[in-house]
Amino acid sequence: MPLLQSGHLRGGNVLLVTIDTLRRDRLGAYGNGRGLTPTLDRLASSGVRYTHAYSHAPMTLPAHTSILTGRTPRTHGVHANGSFRLDEGIPTLATVLKRSGYGTGAFVGAFVLDARFGLSRGFDEYDDRYPHETDAATFRVTDRRAAEVVKAAGDWILRPDTGSDPPASPSPPSLARDPASSGGPVRPASAKATAVRRSFSEGGSAEGAKAGGPWFAWVHLFDPHTPYDAPAAYRAGRSPYDAEVAYTDAMLGQLLDRLGAAHALDHTVIIATADHGESLGDHGETTHGLFAYDSTLAVPLIVSGATVGRGIVDVPVAHDDLLPTILELVGVAAPANLDGQSVVRPPAADRALYFEALEANLTRAWAPLTGVVAGDWKYIDLPLPEIYDLRTDPGEERNIVERENVRRDTLQRALARLVASGRGVAAPAGVDDDVAARLRALGYTAASQAPPRQTYGAADDPKRLVALNERFNWALEAFNAGRPAEALSGFLALVRERPDFITARTSAATVLMTGNRAADAIALLRDRPASQAAAPEILAKLGAALRGAGDLKGAATALERSRAAGNQNPEIFNDLGVAYAQLGRVGEARAMFHELLGRDPNAAGTWNNLGLVELSAHQLDAAADAFRHAVAADSSNGEAWQGLGAAAVGRDAETAIDAWRHAERLRPRDYDLLFNLGMVLADSDHPADALPYLTRFLREAPRARYAPDIPRVEAAIAKARR
Numbered sequence: 001m002p003l004l005q006s007g008h009l010r011g012g013n014v015l016l017v018t019i020d021t022l023r024r025d026r027l028g029a030y031g032n033g034r035g036l037t038p039t040l041d042r043l044a045s046s047g048v049r050y051t052h053a054y055s056h057a058p059m060t061l062p063a064h065t066s067i068l069t070g071r072t073p074r075t076h077g078v079h080a081n082g083s084f085r086l087d088e089g090i091p092t093l094a095t096v097l098k099r100s101g102y103g104t105g106a107f108v109g110a111f112v113l114d115a116r117f118g119l120s121r122g123f124d125e126y127d128d129r130y131p132h133e134t135d136a137a138t139f140r141v142t143d144r145r146a147a148e149v150v151k152a153a154g155d156w157i158l159r160p161d162t163g164s165d166p167p168a169s170p171s172p173p174s175l176a177r178d179p180a181s182s183g184g185p186v187r188p189a190s191a192k193a194t195a196v197r198r199s200f201s202e203g204g205s206a207e208g209a210k211a212g213g214p215w216f217a218w219v220h221l222f223d224p225h226t227p228y229d230a231p232a233a234y235r236a237g238r239s240p241y242d243a244e245v246a247y248t249d250a251m252l253g254q255l256l257d258r259l260g261a262a263h264a265l266d267h268t269v270i271i272a273t274a275d276h277g278e279s280l281g282d283h284g285e286t287t288h289g290l291f292a293y294d295s296t297l298a299v300p301l302i303v304s305g306a307t308v309g310r311g312i313v314d315v316p317v318a319h320d321d322l323l324p325t326i327l328e329l330v331g332v333a334a335p336a337n338l339d340g341q342s343v344v345r346p347p348a349a350d351r352a353l354y355f356e357a358l359e360a361n362l363t364r365a366w367a368p369l370t371g372v373v374a375g376d377w378k379y380i381d382l383p384l385p386e387i388y389d390l391r392t393d394p395g396e397e398r399n400i401v402e403r404e405n406v407r408r409d410t411l412q413r414a415l416a417r418l419v420a421s422g423r424g425v426a427a428p429a430g431v432d433d434d435v436a437a438r439l440r441a442l443g444y445t446a447a448s449q450a451p452p453r454q455t456y457g458a459a460d461d462p463k464r465l466v467a468l469n470e471r472f473n474w475a476l477e478a479f480n481a482g483r484p485a486e487a488l489s490g491f492l493a494l495v496r497e498r499p500d501f502i503t504a505r506t507s508a509a510t511v512l513m514t515g516n517r518a519a520d521a522i523a524l525l526r527d528r529p530a531s532q533a534a535a536p537e538i539l540a541k542l543g544a545a546l547r548g549a550g551d552l553k554g555a556a557t558a559l560e561r562s563r564a565a566g567n568q569n570p571e572i573f574n575d576l577g578v579a580y581a582q583l584g585r586v587g588e589a590r591a592m593f594h595e596l597l598g599r600d601p602n603a604a605g606t607w608n609n610l611g612l613v614e615l616s617a618h619q620l621d622a623a624a625d626a627f628r629h630a631v632a633a634d635s636s637n638g639e640a641w642q643g644l645g646a647a648a649v650g651r652d653a654e655t656a657i658d659a660w661r662h663a664e665r666l667r668p669r670d671y672d673l674l675f676n677l678g679m680v681l682a683d684s685d686h687p688a689d690a691l692p693y694l695t696r697f698l699r700e701a702p703r704a705r706y707a708p709d710i711p712r713v714e715a716a717i718a719k720a721r722r
Contacts, residue, residue: 003048003309004344010331012306013268014097014216015157015259016322018067019248020060020109021225021288022274024053024300026245034238036246039253040302043272047304050343052316054373055276056355058288058296060112063275063319064220068092068119070323070338072354074422078117079358086118091335093323094122094216100332103215107153109222110143116600123218127152145231146221146251153219154258160212214330219255223248224278226287241280267306269329271322274299283396284466286473291462292357292369292380293396315349316373339421350375352414360462360469363503367456372415379411383461387411468494472504484511492524499529506541518548536567544575555579570596577609586617604634611643623647631662638666642673653680664693671701675709682716690720 024030027037029044030051056066057073065071065078069092078084086092094104105125113119113128120126129144129152223230228240234247252272259265279285282295289296301317303325320340327334328342339354341347352374361368371380376391387401387408401408458464475490491508494501505524512521525542532538539562547555556579563572577592593610596603611626624647630640645659660677667673674697681690694717698710 002344003311003313004303004325004329005307006328006342006344007331008307009267009269009305009329011214011267012330013214013264014102014326014330015265015268015270015305016067016093016216016218016326017252017270017272018064018218018220019224019252019272019274020220020222021276021278022245022248022300023277023280023295024274024298026242027300029302030300034242036238036242037249039249039256040272040300043256043270043304044302046310047270047302047308048311048313050301050303050313050317052314052373053273053299053301054316054318054353054355055274055297055299056319056353058276058292058357059359060110060225060275061117062356064113064119066319066340067273067275067322068094068218070320070334070340072318072320072339072418072422073356073358074354074419075337075339079356080362081112081359082117083362085116086121088118088121092119092122093326094218096122096323096327096332096335097214097216097330098122098124101213103213104217105153105156105215106218106220107149107156108218108220109146109149110220110225113220115602125156127156143222143225146223146248147254149219149221150251150255153217154255157215157217157259157264158262219252221248221252223251241278265305269303269305269308269326271326272300272302272304273319273322283463284470286470289359290357290466290469292355292371294378294390294394297355297373313343313346315346316351316353316375317343317347318353321347352411352418354415354418357462360465364501365460366462366465367460369462370415370419372411372418374411374414377407377411379408379415381412381415382463383456383458384463468498468501472501472507475504475507479507479511484515487511488515495524500531502532502535502537505532506537509541509545513545513548518545521545522549534561534565536562536565539565540567540572540575543579544571547575547579552579552583556583570599574606574609577613581609581613581616586613589613602633604630604637604640607633608637608640608643611640611647615643615646620647620650635662636666638663638670641666642670645676649676649680653684656680657684669700671697671706674701675706675713678713679716682720687716687720690716694720 026032026034027044028035028041029037029049055063057063057079059081061081061084062073062078065076065086066073069076069086069090071090073079076086076090078086094106098104104123105127106120106123107127108114111128115126115128120128129148224241224244228244230240230243230247234243234250238246256265256270259268276288277294277296277298278288279291279293279295283291283293285291285296299319318340320338321343322340324334324338324340324342325344328344334342352372355371355373357369360366367383369380369382371378373390376389378386378388378390378396380386385401385408386396386399387404388396388398389400390396462469471490472494475487475494478484478490479487488508488511491504491511494504495508498504505528509521509525512518512524522542522545525538525545528535528538539558543555543557543559543562546552546558556576559572559576559579563576573592573596577589577596580586580592581589590610590613593606593613596606597610600606607626607630611623611630614620614623614626624644627640627644627647630637631644634640641659641663645656645663648659649656657677657680660673660680663670663673664677674693678690678693678697681687681693684690694713697706697713698717701709703710
């Protein structure tokens with residue numbers, strides 16, 4: 001009897017579990033004896049285990065895009081985290097199943113899979129809630145523990161109707177206004193945009209599938225990713241990484257136990273895999289993304305559940321095979337022109353599987369890494385090429401390219417065919433500072449537009465540069481840990497050693513700017529190699545630094561040059577909008593922010609900036625509308641609540657008070673806000689309500705700065721107490 005049978009689960013439910021950064025060799029089912037993964041091992045013993053499954057890219061977003069589209073990065077076009085977005089015309093597992101009557105829900109554990117990157121299409125609910133940011137704008141908490149993810153997923157699956165209700169949005173009444181009440185100077189976009197995002201596109205609706213109909217749930221668990229900080233109960237006797245693996249497996253077990261007790265798995269196929277692995281020092285790499293050895297490229301793959309047989313499949317398979325396999329199992333036709341194929345019937349053992357690791361090429365102009373796995377053989381195409389016989393050398397320690405000339409030619413031709421069948425690697429679109437900072441907090445750098453090169457030599461091979469990579473990651477970790485001096489020293493050393501290392505230069509400039517050293521950042525960015533004179537990333541960072549130094553005209557010029565050079569980085573539009581507004585060029589500022597909102601209509605920070613522009617122009621109806629959009633997109637955006645109150649205070653004190661109370665809870669040390677809220681309450685029908693705010697203002701606000709306001713506050717307090 002076949003292990004998998006076409007259509008045997010027709011109309012069945014689908015539970016896709018992707019565990020971030022999970023090495024295959026940590027599972028008991030794959031030979032590990034430490035007892036880390038009893039849940040996954042149980043799934044493997046009752047289902048099908050694939051011994052040679054591969055990711056197409058050891059990076060979270062490209063790998064998940066392959067899983068959900070059935071395509072390799074060469075055809076879906078997503079090559080790195082943060083700066084690529086899946087094209088809207090490419091079908092996904094969610095869009096296909098949605099059209100077939102499925103309720104669809106996604107529950108992701110980290111910002112790197114935020115809805116803005118294009119994977120939310122087709123999902124009735126795309127739950128990408130993350131904890132709110134810390135006070136330090138560049139050190140953000142942008143992931144959540146597996147316990148939170150599995151609870152949200154279980155709640156959704158077990159709801160009688162597995163569709164999603166739209167998020168509740170604050171809806172203040174129509175706002176009156178006082179032209180004298182401006183919200184203060186225009187500032188860069190708030191870092192708190194898009195804390196919660198849900199998508200109802202591709203025919204989805206707030207009602208989701210019919211009650212009792214089939215469902216598709218994707219559960220993404222991020223915990224084995226750095227930093228390794230598993231709960232204390234899982235740490236004893238384990239390495240930090242192994243503790244994270246054990247914790248994640250335990251949380252998955254809780255989800256499966258909960259669903260099993262409710263009989264929600266009776267007609268469900270479960271697919272469990274990883275997006276990629278983790279090097280943990282193999283080949284000199286600590287984490288992942290630089291190389292494509294099996295430490296990071298090989299992944300566990302288990303298919304279990306109703307109607308699935310028990311057994312092992314030894315032929316190589318890859319992430320792009322998952323979509324067509326799942327669709328065949330549940331009896332839904334697959335889209336045309338996929339790269340992967342259904343493995344319901346095992347594929348040819350010598351099929352060539354494409355892989356790549358392009359992050360270093362895109363961010364640093366190092367040599368691009370591509371390759372193929374074919375049967376037991378692996379070819380890595382670099383200036384210093386590599387061939388490994390995985391059967392006799394699973395650790396890839398003996399490069400036998402010199403003695404395998406014929407095989408090298410064969411594998412090179414197979415790789416060339418796969419590359420030619422896709423599309424070229426487009427330049428990354430760039431990211432805004434919020435995205436870049438969130439990715440830094442996860443240990444990533446967003447792909448920048450490093451100047452392309454025609455040829456690469458041995459000096460550009462990542463094997464020769466792995467030490468630089470580790471030093472860059474160390475500096476990044478120091479920055480995220482709140483050690484800016486160490487980070488700056490590390491980044492500057494890299495710039496001196498390799499002046500064309502654009503990401504090191506712009507990272508050093510970021511550290512300088514966060515330390516209020518804009519002039520030093522400007523000098524560093526101007527002291528660049530001639531080849532980088534027109535580099536869009538350098539010009540963009542220079543524009544931001546010039547704006548920070550108060551040179552608004554210079555900032556606008558640099559940003560316009562970056563944009564003219566083809567930079568579509570959203571931060572270009574934001575920084576230009578801010579500079580234009582501060583220069584009094586209100587119409588151009590509006591245009592920049594509207595351009596951004598056309599790309600991301602849920603960006604709370606952009607709506608907030610637009611509201612501040614409208615306040616400065618005394619267009620208070622438009623300002624109120626923008627602020628309402630901002631707080632609807634992110635109710636934790638205190639600046640937007642503050643602007644909402646400013647737009648209302650002239651004619652509708654009640655609305656202003658309500659908005660400012662929201663803002664005060666989020667910004668308790670904003671003494672301008674505390675003063676305004678207290679004084680408006682003092683003039684209201686309930687003046688005693690002002691006392692907590694005004695007395696705190698007297699107790700905490702800096703006396704030197706607020707000396708002229710102190711007598712007014714004291715008089716208001718005396719009046720409120722009468």
